[in-house]
Amino acid sequence: MRIGVSSAGIALVKTSRWGGERAAVVAEHRFAHGAGAQQVADGLQALLGDGSWARWPATVVVSDDLARLWQVTPPPGAARMADLEAAAALRFQQLYGEPAAGWHIAAAWDPSRAFTAAALPRALSDALTQAANAHRVALVEIVPQFIAGWNRWRHLLAADGWYGLVHDGVLTLGVPDGASLGAVRAARVP
DSSP: OEEEEOSSEEEEEEEOSSSSOSEEEEEEEEOSSOOOHHHHHHHHHHHHTTSTTTTOEEEEEEOGGGSEEEEEOOOTTOOSHHHHHHHHHHHHHHHHSSOGGGEEEEEOOOTTSOEEEEEEEHHHHHHHHHHHHHTTOEEEEEEEHHHHHHHHHGGGSOTTOOEEEEETTEEEEEEEETTEEEEEEEEEOO
């Protein structure tokens, strides 16, 4: 199954590769005042509370307005994972003006070339993980909407093409560099 999280609410989508509908919305929960960690936890309780989804594998797709995406250039001579993590945290602080300590960062770590990093507020990431564990849902991944789309469609892009995604009023553009992203930019759609 897929769990979609946006600032407006949560949707539970049953997916299938074999027959029937490929994706069907099973349940939705709307937020009255935005997607804080507690609202997400309460929404998941409302959707998963009956226990019928226990042991189902789930991917959580988070709206791009709740996540942060950026490019990281590894430092010269980077040899350890700690070097890459420090470079990502430093770039995060430069771009967003706040320390990365309150954010959960994941990336396509590569010591030899620039790579894409993504971050979710740690409180949101923890709320999703704890709710999945409490309802015995097998959490496969938590991924921003843009990255989920990129992973799905990148093999269909022309060599000189760009990938764009509009979701919840945010346009995110990705410029391919071989098989990876060379640049990512997001902007609110007026």
